[in-house]
Amino acid sequence: MLLTREFTFEAAHHLTKLPGGPEPVHGHTWRLHVTLEGPVQKDGMVYDFVKLGKVVRTRVLKKLDHADLNRVVPNPSAERVALWAWKQLKALPGLAEIRVWECEGCSVTYRGEPEKERV
Numbered sequence: 001m002l003l004t005r006e007f008t009f010e011a012a013h014h015l016t017k018l019p020g021g022p023e024p025v026h027g028h029t030w031r032l033h034v035t036l037e038g039p040v041q042k043d044g045m046v047y048d049f050v051k052l053g054k055v056v057r058t059r060v061l062k063k064l065d066h067a068d069l070n071r072v073v074p075n076p077s078a079e080r081v082a083l084w085a086w087k088q089l090k091a092l093p094g095l096a097e098i099r100v101w102e103c104e105g106c107s108v109t110y111r112g113e114p115e116k117e118r119v
């Protein structure tokens with residue numbers, strides 16, 4: 001079974017490697033979906049939503065919420081934010097998917113595939 005919890009955070013960023021030069025600094029209400037995959041345990045849950053919330057708040061949101069993402073993730077595209085979040089959360093049992101929404105209708109999904117970063 002897949003279990004997903006959604007989070008939001010407010011953060012500024014700007015891309016630094018665009019052909020026309022760096023973007024102006026701007027902000028978004030970002031959305032983060034963290035998905036775990038596993039069997040339903042004896043307690044009736046795949047994983048405790050409350051426990052998942054604590055881990056994500058500690059390892060990810062405390063560093064990103066109301067932050068300049070460029071100070072945390074170089075050239076912080078949604079793709080690179082997803083890769084960074086995966087690294088922070090990879091100890092979670094059954095981590096299956098990280099989805100990052102930069103704005104309404106625009107998201108990236110990372111499932112832990114080998115990723116060769118070009119930037």
Ligand SMILES: [Zn+2]
Nearest residue numbers: 013026028102
């Ligand atoms: Zn943006």
